[in-house]
Amino acid sequence: MTDPREVLIVRRLGLRDYESTWRAMQSFTDRRGADTADELWLLEHPPVYTLGKAGRPKHVIDPGGIPVIATDRGGQVTYHGPGQLIAYILLDLPRAGIGVKRLVQLLEQSVVALLRGYGIASSTRSHAPGVYVEGAKIAAVGLRVRRGCSFHGLALNVNLDLAPFSRIDPCGYPGLAVTAIAQLDAPTKIGPVGTGLAEQIARLLARCIIPV
Numbered sequence: 001m002t003d004p005r006e007v008l009i010v011r012r013l014g015l016r017d018y019e020s021t022w023r024a025m026q027s028f029t030d031r032r033g034a035d036t037a038d039e040l041w042l043l044e045h046p047p048v049y050t051l052g053k054a055g056r057p058k059h060v061i062d063p064g065g066i067p068v069i070a071t072d073r074g075g076q077v078t079y080h081g082p083g084q085l086i087a088y089i090l091l092d093l094p095r096a097g098i099g100v101k102r103l104v105q106l107l108e109q110s111v112v113a114l115l116r117g118y119g120i121a122s123s124t125r126s127h128a129p130g131v132y133v134e135g136a137k138i139a140a141v142g143l144r145v146r147r148g149c150s151f152h153g154l155a156l157n158v159n160l161d162l163a164p165f166s167r168i169d170p171c172g173y174p175g176l177a178v179t180a181i182a183q184l185d186a187p188t189k190i191g192p193v194g195t196g197l198a199e200q201i202a203r204l205l206a207r208c209i210i211p212v
């Protein structure tokens with residue numbers, strides 16, 4: 001029998017509706033038991049703005065026809081759309097021996113390591129979770145923990161239309177610049193980037209990947 005402390009199930013879900021995926025994460029978290037293996041869901045969302053629990057409507061300047069969904073993750077407002085890699089981490093934190101702050105750091109470090117492999121230098125900020133390239137945000141992190149287990153996760157800009165970010169204050173910061181891997185002469189395909197990101201997350205968690 002596989003020890004759930006040693007594996008990470010990775011699911012590639014393609015393009016999925018935000019709200020139904022959010023409800024699926026909640027359901028998974030509520031149903032899971034002590035022997036449930038942790039999972040990483042890799043996917044994209046159709047265009048949507050999401051407001052975290054700390055989100056303030058004033059940061060949604062002009063959504064136009066893009067829906068705005070108030071959700072239960074941490075953080076402020078952000079945008080999701082095709083060409084952005086979403087990585088939702090469903091992790092039993094006590095079993096993994098880490099806390100929320102460490103998980104945020106781990107997700108950030110996975111992106112920094114991935115980008116380094118593409119020859120892109122990036123950094124993190126202690127006061128503003130996420131990953132930045134020359135001051136522009138390339139990845140956002142927002143988590144929720146329930147019953148000691150995490151869901152939601154990370155959004156990495158790969159090859160997407162960045163214009164919708166100009167209609168919000170990204171992560172609650174007016175004028176915050178946003179960038180994407182494709183703008184930095186690096187890979188533009190979601191699939192290979194997802195593979196690399198999953199490998200970095202699994203490495204930092206000391207897990208073996210089980211692809212589904």
